[in-house]
Amino acid sequence: MSYANTRFVNNFTPVNINILMTTSRRKFIKISALGLGGVAASTSALKMFGANTYLEGLVKQNIAGEFNKTATYCEVCFWKCAAWAYTDNDGEIIKIKGNETDPHCHGRLCPRGTGGVGMYNDEDRLKTPLIRTTVDGKQTFRKATWEEALDLIASKMKDVKSKYGAESFALLKHGSPGSHLEHLFKAYGSDTIAEPAYAQCRGPRETGFALTLGSWIGSPEPTDIRDTKCLVLIGSHIGENMHNSQVQEMSDAIDNNATIITVDPRLSTAASKSQHWLAIKPATDIALLLAWMNVIIEEKLYDEAYIEKYGYGFKELKAHVKEFTPEWAYGITTIKPEQIRETARLMAAAAPSVIIHPGRHVVWYGDDSQRERAIAMLNGLLGSWGKRGGFYFKEKVSLPKFPHPAYPKPKWGWEEIGEKYPYAEMGITSELIKASIPGEGENEKYPIKAWIIAGTNLINTIPERDVILKAMDAVDFIAVVDTMPMEITGYADVVLPECTYLERYDGIRNAAKREPSLALRYPVAKPKYDSKAAWWISKQLGERLGLQEYFNYNDYEDVIKWQLEQVGSSLEEMKRLGVKKFERKTPLYMEDGEDFEFATNSGKIEFYSDELASKGFDPMPVYKQHPEPPQGFYRLIYGRSPMHTFSRTINNPNLSALKDTNKLWVNPKVARMLGLKNDQTVWLQNQDGVDSTFSIKVRVTERIRWDSVYMYHGFGHNNKKLSRAFGKGISDTRMITKVAVDPLMGGTGLRGNFVKILTEDPYKNSKV
Amino acid sequence: MQEEIFVSGRHLPKIDPNLEIWHWEISLYLFLGGLAAGILFFTALFYLLKKENEMQATVKYATIIAPIALIVGLAALFFDLSHKLYFWQLYTTVRITSPMSWGAWVLLIITPLSILWVFSYYRETYPKLEAKLQTFKRLKFLNTFEKFLIKNRKTMAIALIPLSLILGIYTGILLSAFNARPLWNNSILGPLFLTSGLSTGAAAILLFTKSHFERTLISKIDLALIFIELALIVHMFMGMYAGSQVQLEAMQILIGGSYTVMFFVFVIILGLIVPFVLELTEILGFKVPIIAPAMLILIGGLIFRIVMVNAGQLTRYLY
Amino acid sequence: MRYAMVIDTLKCVGCSDCVVACQTENNVPLGYCRDWVTETVDGAYPKVELELKSERCNHCDNAPCVRCCPTGASHIAEGGIVLVTEDECIGCGACIESCPYDARYQHPDGYVDKCTFCHHRLEKGQNPACVEVCPTKCMYFGDLDDPTSEVSELLKTRKHKVLAPEAGTSPNVYYLIK
Numbered sequence A: 001m002s003y004a005n006t007r008f009v010n011n012f013t014p015v016n017i018n019i020l021m022t023t024s025r026r027k028f029i030k031i032s033a034l035g036l037g038g039v040a041a042s043t044s045a046l047k048m049f050g051a052n053t054y055l056e057g058l059v060k061q062n063i064a065g066e067f068n069k070t071a072t073y074c075e076v077c078f079w080k081c082a083a084w085a086y087t088d089n090d091g092e093i094i095k096i097k098g099n100e101t102d103p104h105c106h107g108r109l110c111p112r113g114t115g116g117v118g119m120y121n122d123e124d125r126l127k128t129p130l131i132r133t134t135v136d137g138k139q140t141f142r143k144a145t146w147e148e149a150l151d152l153i154a155s156k157m158k159d160v161k162s163k164y165g166a167e168s169f170a171l172l173k174h175g176s177p178g179s180h181l182e183h184l185f186k187a188y189g190s191d192t193i194a195e196p197a198y199a200q201c202r203g204p205r206e207t208g209f210a211l212t213l214g215s216w217i218g219s220p221e222p223t224d225i226r227d228t229k230c231l232v233l234i235g236s237h238i239g240e241n242m243h244n245s246q247v248q249e250m251s252d253a254i255d256n257n258a259t260i261i262t263v264d265p266r267l268s269t270a271a272s273k274s275q276h277w278l279a280i281k282p283a284t285d286i287a288l289l290l291a292w293m294n295v296i297i298e299e300k301l302y303d304e305a306y307i308e309k310y311g312y313g314f315k316e317l318k319a320h321v322k323e324f325t326p327e328w329a330y331g332i333t334t335i336k337p338e339q340i341r342e343t344a345r346l347m348a349a350a351a352p353s354v355i356i357h358p359g360r361h362v363v364w365y366g367d368d369s370q371r372e373r374a375i376a377m378l379n380g381l382l383g384s385w386g387k388r389g390g391f392y393f394k395e396k397v398s399l400p401k402f403p404h405p406a407y408p409k410p411k412w413g414w415e416e417i418g419e420k421y422p423y424a425e426m427g428i429t430s431e432l433i434k435a436s437i438p439g440e441g442e443n444e445k446y447p448i449k450a451w452i453i454a455g456t457n458l459i460n461t462i463p464e465r466d467v468i469l470k471a472m473d474a475v476d477f478i479a480v481v482d483t484m485p486m487e488i489t490g491y492a493d494v495v496l497p498e499c500t501y502l503e504r505y506d507g508i509r510n511a512a513k514r515e516p517s518l519a520l521r522y523p524v525a526k527p528k529y530d531s532k533a534a535w536w537i538s539k540q541l542g543e544r545l546g547l548q549e550y551f552n553y554n555d556y557e558d559v560i561k562w563q564l565e566q567v568g569s570s571l572e573e574m575k576r577l578g579v580k581k582f583e584r585k586t587p588l589y590m591e592d593g594e595d596f597e598f599a600t601n602s603g604k605i606e607f608y609s610d611e612l613a614s615k616g617f618d619p620m621p622v623y624k625q626h627p628e629p630p631q632g633f634y635r636l637i638y639g640r641s642p643m644h645t646f647s648r649t650i651n652n653p654n655l656s657a658l659k660d661t662n663k664l665w666v667n668p669k670v671a672r673m674l675g676l677k678n679d680q681t682v683w684l685q686n687q688d689g690v691d692s693t694f695s696i697k698v699r700v701t702e703r704i705r706w707d708s709v710y711m712y713h714g715f716g717h718n719n720k721k722l723s724r725a726f727g728k729g730i731s732d733t734r735m736i737t738k739v740a741v742d743p744l745m746g747g748t749g750l751r752g753n754f755v756k757i758l759t760e761d762p763y764k765n766s767k768v
Numbered sequence B: 001m002q003e004e005i006f007v008s009g010r011h012l013p014k015i016d017p018n019l020e021i022w023h024w025e026i027s028l029y030l031f032l033g034g035l036a037a038g039i040l041f042f043t044a045l046f047y048l049l050k051k052e053n054e055m056q057a058t059v060k061y062a063t064i065i066a067p068i069a070l071i072v073g074l075a076a077l078f079f080d081l082s083h084k085l086y087f088w089q090l091y092t093t094v095r096i097t098s099p100m101s102w103g104a105w106v107l108l109i110i111t112p113l114s115i116l117w118v119f120s121y122y123r124e125t126y127p128k129l130e131a132k133l134q135t136f137k138r139l140k141f142l143n144t145f146e147k148f149l150i151k152n153r154k155t156m157a158i159a160l161i162p163l164s165l166i167l168g169i170y171t172g173i174l175l176s177a178f179n180a181r182p183l184w185n186n187s188i189l190g191p192l193f194l195t196s197g198l199s200t201g202a203a204a205i206l207l208f209t210k211s212h213f214e215r216t217l218i219s220k221i222d223l224a225l226i227f228i229e230l231a232l233i234v235h236m237f238m239g240m241y242a243g244s245q246v247q248l249e250a251m252q253i254l255i256g257g258s259y260t261v262m263f264f265v266f267v268i269i270l271g272l273i274v275p276f277v278l279e280l281t282e283i284l285g286f287k288v289p290i291i292a293p294a295m296l297i298l299i300g301g302l303i304f305r306i307v308m309v310n311a312g313q314l315t316r317y318l319y
Numbered sequence C: 001m002r003y004a005m006v007i008d009t010l011k012c013v014g015c016s017d018c019v020v021a022c023q024t025e026n027n028v029p030l031g032y033c034r035d036w037v038t039e040t041v042d043g044a045y046p047k048v049e050l051e052l053k054s055e056r057c058n059h060c061d062n063a064p065c066v067r068c069c070p071t072g073a074s075h076i077a078e079g080g081i082v083l084v085t086e087d088e089c090i091g092c093g094a095c096i097e098s099c100p101y102d103a104r105y106q107h108p109d110g111y112v113d114k115c116t117f118c119h120h121r122l123e124k125g126q127n128p129a130c131v132e133v134c135p136t137k138c139m140y141f142g143d144l145d146d147p148t149s150e151v152s153e154l155l156k157t158r159k160h161k162v163l164a165p166e167a168g169t170s171p172n173v174y175y176l177i178k
C-alpha cells in the first residue's frame, strides 16, 4: 500500500544511454590503477631489462606525493573542513588532505572527506543536461544542451510568475548549490524556500535553546568539548556522527580524563567510550532530563548566586520537577535511580565545565523542542553557557555580501506556509511539499506550482514518501540540480548536472567558531563531462529572467576577489593559505558575575517561559508517553555510518569499498525468539503495511535493545543508475511513513515507526 | 554474546573469507614431487644394491616417470605464480630459510639427473624406438656421452639417494613451515609426505614390473610404508589433539568438518587401508590384479595432498 | 632504529579513515586494502564492551613472510620495516600463506603488496598517512630504540597488547587497552 507516482523515470532512450555511458566502469578502473600501481608495474617490467631510472623516479614522485595542491573545503557534509586537494601532472585528483591551520579539521579530514575524491571520480555521475520526453508513449530522458535546458527552466519560471506569481515557484535545497539558487530565487521574487537541515534535522534544538538561553546553537556547534570536564551525550553519537572537530575534541576529552555520560538505547561508539552508558528506553529522554533537574535542585547542586543573577522562573521549575524523582523516572526510562543520581552529581561537580550536548539531528518524537528546552535548562542550571568547558561564544568574520539591488518583497513565502508553527525560523520542507498538493496543507492560500531541487535527495530525506510522490505528481514542473543520478532526478522534467565541489568555486566559508576564519574553495580540476557549477546555472537563469543586475560579474571568482579585498585579504593569499584566521573582537567566554544579558524576553535564562504559556504551550517541559511498538513490532531507530553521508556517498567508489550496505541490528534475545541468524536475509514491514523495497542482512548484536532495531541511514538506493549503491540494504526513510510533528516549529519526528521482520520475500508472488 | 567483525576493508580477493592462494596446481606439484622422489629413491637404492637385473622395472623402466613428473610438477608450480615474468628471480639466490627456495634448487638438480639416468638406459630399454629414430647414428657424440653416463651410473645413484629424500621431505616441509596455518604447522608432515611419496613411488613401480620377485618385494616394502603412513597420521592427530586451541580447531576440519568425508573415505580407506589389504592378499598368493591397489594408492596420494593444501588454508589464527 | 606503531583502542572510533587515507596515499586498488578495522563486542545488554582496532602488517621482528620468501623480495629494511620488492617477487604466495594476520595480498599486477609503514613518507620525515589522518589522533608512530619517543613512553606507561602473540612473530604494532 504505497502511492504509485507516474513521474519516476530511470531509463534513457538508447541514443542517450551511449551518451550517458561515455566513460565506462572499465575506463574508470584504468584511471584509478594509473599512477603508482600502473607505473610501478611498468617499472618492474622495464627493470628486467635494466633501464628504469626514469620510471622509478616517477614512482618515487608519485608515491612521495609530490603533487600540486589546491585549496578547497569539503562538501561531503556540512562541517565544511578546509582541505588541500593534490593533483598529479595530468591534473587528475589523487588525494585530499586536511588543512593544518583549519579550526574545523586541524589537518585531519574524516573518512568521507578523505574519500571525497570518489565523488569526482564516480563514473555514474550525471554527465549532461537531460530533458523529459515521451518516446512512443514511454516517458524517458533525452540528452539536451545547456542552452535548451536553461531556456526551458527560465520559460517555466516566467510562466509561473505571470500566472501565479513568483511565490508559487519553490526551491528545495541543501548545501552550497542551494545558496546560489537561493540568491536567484530571492531576486526572482520567491522566498518559498526550505531545506531538510531544518525540519528534518536541527530545528527543534534551535527553538529550544533560543527560548531558554536566547541563542541558536547553529553549525558548527560551539561546544567546548576540548576543555570540558563532563560531556553528556543524549543520543548524539559523536564518533559515528563524524562531524570532524567534535570527534577530535571528544578524543581530547578522553585524553583529559573527562567524564563522558552517554544516553542511548544502543551501545553507540561514544557510549562504549563513556564511563556511564545510560541504556535508555527510547522516547523517554524528557523523563530522564526532568529527573536530573530534580536531583540537582533537591540536592542543591546548583550555584544559587548564579541562578539568582541569571535565572528566570527558577521557583516554578523547582515546584515543577519536585515530583519527577529518579524513582519516578526509573519506571519510565528503565534507568536505575542511583545511576540517575550519580550522573547528576557528576555533572554538577564538573559545572560549569559541563556540556549537556544539544545533539544535531533531533527530530525524534514530536516533543523535540521541549526536550531540547529541557537540555538547555539543564545547561542553564549548571551555568555552562558561555563558560570554558561548556559552550563558548562563537564569532565569525563580518564579510560583506557582493553588492546587488535589494530583493523584491514576496507576498508570501516559507514563513506564511509554516505559520501554524509559531517557532519555525526557517522553511519547513514538509509543509512546502504539502502546499504543492491541491486541498492539502496551506495549498488554498499558498499554492505551489513548480520546484527546483538542488543538493537534496528528497526521496531518501523526507519522511512520508507518499506525500512527496503526490506533490511531485501535482506540480507542473520540476528541475533538479544534482551531481549524481539519485532517486530524485528520476522525477525531474529537467536534470542539470552540477560539477562536484572539487571542480568549482563556491561562496567563501565563513563559519563561526572559537577563532573567526575564512576558507577558500578554488576549482581543483576542470569539470568532468558536461557539468557546470551552480553559481553559473543561477547566473544563466538570472540573465534569462532579466535579472542581470543581481549577477553583476563574469565569473564567481570576481565575487570572491571583491569580498576578500573588503576584509584585507586577496585571492592570491587565500590560494596560498587556504584558511585565514582573524582576531576575535568579542570575548570567548563570559566573566564570572558579569552583567550578561541573555537574548530572551526576560534577558535571563528562562526556566519558565511566559511566552510559551501565552501561546498555549507547556511553559516547562513535561514528559508525555509516546506510542509503543505493538506485539511483534520493533521500534525502527537509525543513525550514521561513520564512512558515509546520508544517501550521497553510498555510490562513492572509495567509500562503498569500505561499507556497501547497511545491516539490521537485532538483539540476540529477539534473534532467538524469531530464529534469526547472523547475515540472514530479511525484509521489513512497518505499522502501515509498507514493505521495504529491498532485503537487508541481520546483524545479531548485544549493542541494541530488544524493543528496537537499528540501521544506518542512507542505504537502499533504488535507482539502477547507481551501479554500486542500487539495491544494497534498506532505506530507513521508506519505512518512516508516520511522523510526529513538533507543534512549536514543525519538525518531523521520525522515530515513532515500528517494523516487523519478514523472513519471506514479500514480493515473492508479485515477481514472475 | 561474543562478536568479532570487520568494520571495513578486508574483502581481499583470494584471502577473505578464507585463503585460496594455493590451488590444485600446488597439490599436484607436491604429489608429483613425492612420486618422483619415491621412484628415484628406489631406482638408486636397488641399483646400488646391484639388483639391476632382478628389478628391471625399478631401476630401468619406471624411472621414465620421474623426469616427466618433475617437469609437469614444475610447470604446475609455474602456472600458480601470479608474477610469472619474474620466475627467474628464484634462481638468483639461495634462501636456506625458505623451503620454496631450496625446493626449487633441488628440482633444478634432480630433474636433469633423472633425465640423464633414463637416457643412460634408453637404447637398452627402448631398442625398437631407437631403431626407428636412429638418433645415435645421426649424432655420433651420443655414443661417447652414453658411455660416459653408463660409467658414472654409480655416482648418479649415490647423488640421487639424498636428493630424492630431500625432495620427498621438502614436499611436506613446504607446508609444515607455515606457523600461520595450524593444520600444517606440525613436525610430522615432512616424514608423512616422504613416506607417502615413497609409497606412491612404489605403487608406480608396481605398474611396470613383470617379475614376481620384484612385485612381492616392492609390495612388501609398500605394506610397510602404508603401515608407517597410517601410524604417522594417527601421531599427527594426537599431536594436534594435545596442541593449542587453534590446532584443535584445525583438526576439526579433518575429523568433523568440511573435509572429513574426502579425507577418511578417499585417503584413509580407499587410499591406504583397501590397497593394504589387497597387496597383503596378493602376497599371500591370491590372485589380485596389481593395478588395483597401485592405482588406489596413487589416487589416494593425490587426494591426500589436495585435502591438506585446501584444508590447511581454511585454518588461521585470527578472524 | 626500530619503528613501531601504537594504537589507542580507548580512542579509536572505527571510522576507517585510516583505510581510505592509505588507499589514496598508496594507490591501493579499490577492493583491496593494506589496513582494515575490526570490532569486538563482548557482554550482554546493557553490560557490553566494545573494542575497535585498526589493523595492518605488524612488521614483525620475527617475520615468517621474510623467512619463507624464496627470492628475497620480502625483506626487512632499515628500522625493521618489512617490505616487498615488486620486481623480485614471483607471486608464489608463500609469504601470504605464512602471515598469521593475513596482512598481505596479491596486487592485481601480480606481485604481493602490504603495508609499508609508508616508508616513502618516513624518508621525508612525515608520519604514515593513516597516522596523520586519524581524526581521533589515536595512532602513534615512532622509534622504540629511543626511550624518550612518544611510542616508548606510551608502552612504558599504558597497558598494551599485540595481536596473536601465540603465533610467535613479535609484532611491532601495539594496542593500548587501558
Ligand SMILES: Nc1nc2c(c(=O)[nH]1)N[C@H]1C(S)=C(S)[C@@H](COP(=O)(O)OP(=O)(O)OC[C@H]3O[C@@H](n4cnc5c(=O)[nH]c(N)nc54)[C@H](O)[C@@H]3O)O[C@H]1N2
Pocket: A077, A078, A201, A202, A234, A235, A236, A237, A238, A240, A241, A242, A243, A263, A264, A265, A266, A268, A280, A281, A282, A283, A284, A285, A359, A360, A361, A362, A364, A637, A638, A639, A640, A641, A642, A643, A644, A645, A646, A751
Ligand atoms: N558520518 C556521518 N556523520 C554525520 C552525518 C552523516 O551523514 N554521516 N550527518 C551529519 C548531520 S547533518 C547530522 S544532523 C548529525 C546527526 O548526528 P546526531 O545528532 O548524533 O544524530 P542522533 O539522531 O542524535 O544520533 C542517532 C543516535 O540516536 C540514538 N537514539 C535513537 N533513539 C533514541 C532515543 O529515543 N533516545 C536517545 N537518547 N537516543 C536515541 C541512536 O541509537 C543513535 O545512536 O550527524 C552529522 N554527522
Ligand SMILES: Nc1nc2c(c(=O)[nH]1)N[C@H]1C(S)=C(S)[C@@H](COP(=O)(O)OP(=O)(O)OC[C@H]3O[C@@H](n4cnc5c(=O)[nH]c(N)nc54)[C@H](O)[C@@H]3O)O[C@H]1N2
Pocket: A075, A174, A175, A177, A196, A197, A200, A201, A202, A360, A361, A454, A455, A456, A457, A458, A460, A461, A462, A463, A481, A482, A483, A484, A486, A498, A499, A500, A501, A534, A638, A639, A645, A646, A647, A648, A649, A713, A732, A733, A736, A750
Ligand atoms: N530517514 C532519515 N531521514 C533523514 C535523516 C535520517 O537520519 N534518517 N537525516 C536528516 C538530516 S539530519 C539531514 S541534514 C538531511 C540531509 O538530507 P540531504 O542533504 O538531502 O542528504 P543526501 O541524501 O545526502 O542528499 C544530498 C543530495 O545532494 C546531492 N549532492 C551532493 N553534492 C552535491 C553538489 O555539490 N551539488 C549538487 N547540486 N548536489 C549535490 C547528492 O547527490 C544527493 O542527491 O536528511 C534528513 N533526513
Ligand code: SF4
Pocket: A074, A075, A076, A077, A078, A079, A080, A081, A105, A109, A110, A111, A112, A113, A114, A242, A243, A244
Ligand atoms: S566532517 Fe568530514 S565530510 Fe564533513 S566536511 Fe569535514 S571532512 Fe568533509
Ligand code: SF4
Pocket: C011, C012, C013, C014, C015, C016, C017, C018, C019, C037, C053, C054, C133, C134, C135, C136, C137, C138, C139
Ligand atoms: S582513523 Fe583512527 S579512529 Fe578511525 S578507525 Fe582508523 S584508527 Fe580508528
Ligand code: SF4
Pocket: C056, C057, C058, C059, C060, C063, C064, C065, C066, C082, C098, C099, C100, C101, C102, C103, C104, C114, C169
Ligand atoms: S604481519 Fe605478516 S606480513 Fe607483516 S611482517 Fe608479520 S608476518 Fe610478515
Ligand code: SF4
Pocket: C068, C069, C070, C071, C072, C073, C074, C084, C088, C089, C090, C091, C092, C093, C094, C095, C096, C112
Ligand atoms: S610472493 Fe613474492 S614476496 Fe611473497 S614469498 Fe613469493 S616471492 Fe616472496
Ligand code: SF4
Pocket: C021, C022, C023, C025, C026, C034, C035, C056, C114, C115, C116, C117, C118, C128, C129, C130, C131
Ligand atoms: S602505514 Fe602507510 S601503508 Fe601502512 S597502513 Fe598506514 S597508510 Fe597504509
Ligand SMILES: [Mo]
Pocket: A197, A200, A201, A202, A360, A361
Ligand atoms: Mo542534519
